[in-house]
Amino acid sequence: MAKLPHTAYNEGMAIQAIQRFLCILVIGLSVAITASAEERLVLWDPPFAVKFVEGEEELAQRAIEALQGGLAELESRLQAGDEPIRVALCDTLFDFRRFAGPLAVSEVGGIARPAEGLIAVKAPHLLRRPGEFDAILRHELVHVLLERNTDTTRLPKWLNEGLAMTLAREHRWNSMWIVAQMYARGQIIPYRDLEFALAAPGSETGFGSAYAQSLSMTRHLLGLVGEDVVWQVVEDLNEMSFGDALRKRAGFGPVEFFESWKRSLWKVAFVLSLVSGFGVFQFMAILAVLGYVRKQRQGAAIMRRWDAEVDDRDGDDEPEAYEEGDEDDEYAWFDGEEEEWF
Numbered sequence: 001m002a003k004l005p006h007t008a009y010n011e012g013m014a015i016q017a018i019q020r021f022l023c024i025l026v027i028g029l030s031v032a033i034t035a036s037a038e039e040r041l042v043l044w045d046p047p048f049a050v051k052f053v054e055g056e057e058e059l060a061q062r063a064i065e066a067l068q069g070g071l072a073e074l075e076s077r078l079q080a081g082d083e084p085i086r087v088a089l090c091d092t093l094f095d096f097r098r099f100a101g102p103l104a105v106s107e108v109g110g111i112a113r114p115a116e117g118l119i120a121v122k123a124p125h126l127l128r129r130p131g132e133f134d135a136i137l138r139h140e141l142v143h144v145l146l147e148r149n150t151d152t153t154r155l156p157k158w159l160n161e162g163l164a165m166t167l168a169r170e171h172r173w174n175s176m177w178i179v180a181q182m183y184a185r186g187q188i189i190p191y192r193d194l195e196f197a198l199a200a201p202g203s204e205t206g207f208g209s210a211y212a213q214s215l216s217m218t219r220h221l222l223g224l225v226g227e228d229v230v231w232q233v234v235e236d237l238n239e240m241s242f243g244d245a246l247r248k249r250a251g252f253g254p255v256e257f258f259e260s261w262k263r264s265l266w267k268v269a270f271v272l273s274l275v276s277g278f279g280v281f282q283f284m285a286i287l288a289v290l291g292y293v294r295k296q297r298q299g300a301a302i303m304r305r306w307d308a309e310v311d312d313r314d315g316d317d318e319p320e321a322y323e324e325g326d327e328d329d330e331y332a333w334f335d336g337e338e339e340e341w342f
């Protein structure tokens with residue numbers, strides 16, 4: 001009995017809590033209804049339907065121009081198809097969060113849901129760099145167009161993001177520096193891990209090392225085989241894997257390509273270390289180590305050759321494992337670069 005008042009008090013508290021919860025719920029719902037009831041207009045210029053709030057007509061027009069301009073540039077490679085591409089211009093962070101969810105962080109200016117043909121972008125006043133508004137729209141447009149023109153489950157994410165960044169003409173001046181630092185620190189993301197280091201295309205994250213590496217690799221691929229071949233590979237993905245398409249069109253597979261890209265970083269890291277004046281000694285130390293490794297390997301090769309010759313003289317079978325070719329392949333990049341730079 002002594003506990004009764006206490007229990008009644010608890011019940012009272014519980015009722016109050018429920019009332020408070022209901023009150024908050026009602027207020028929350030009314031805010032949501034107000035937000036969704038906010039005057040929204042649609043600027044329709046096929047295939048784009050740009051949704052915006054009243055007062056942002058000019059911005060919606062600018063978005064249409066950026067999107068139509070992007071589409072016109074890409075139309076010979078990627079068709080928009082019949083389905084509309086819906087674009088939400090988000091005037092508030094609350095609005096952007098409705099589309100982007102946890103991706104609505106300050107570094108992310110836009111997201112896409114390529115399969116739904118949906119793009120959501122922050123209005124310039126919400127962007128860290130308002131001048132990037134057009135590029136963000138073009139970037140997300142590329143994701144949607146790739147989805148509509150190829151089997152993106154076969155398109156590596158690094159190439160999907162790399163193409164989006166390249167075709168959007170994003171000026172990522174720091175990307176080379178990021179990659180050079182990754183290279184110098186031994187933090188290059190292995191090819192097999194790159195797919196997991198990137199989110200689904202369109203689910204943008206801030207521009208970090210995986211993006212920088214993707215951009216660098218895409219530029220390298222474009223430089224190696226040219227734009228036409230890259231587009232042929234993208235188209236072939238409707239019928240075959242990326243590896244098969246790359247081998248068919250370019251004559252090398254993804255692993256060879258990745259090694260070739262890594263070899264190219266030697267120059268980038270070297271030049272940047274000189275330009276920055278920082279890390280030159282570090283770079284020279286790496287050179288010394290690589291030089292040492294190379295000498296060791298040459299020494300080992302000579303030893304094996306001697307062994308083989310001795311075996312021959314002993315009348316044994318042909319030396320089976322003198323892999324001079326393999327040695328050369330593995331370190332050919334070093335030889336090449338050394339000649340070029342010294």
Ligand SMILES: [Zn+2]
Nearest residue numbers: 161164202204
């Ligand atoms: Zn992207």
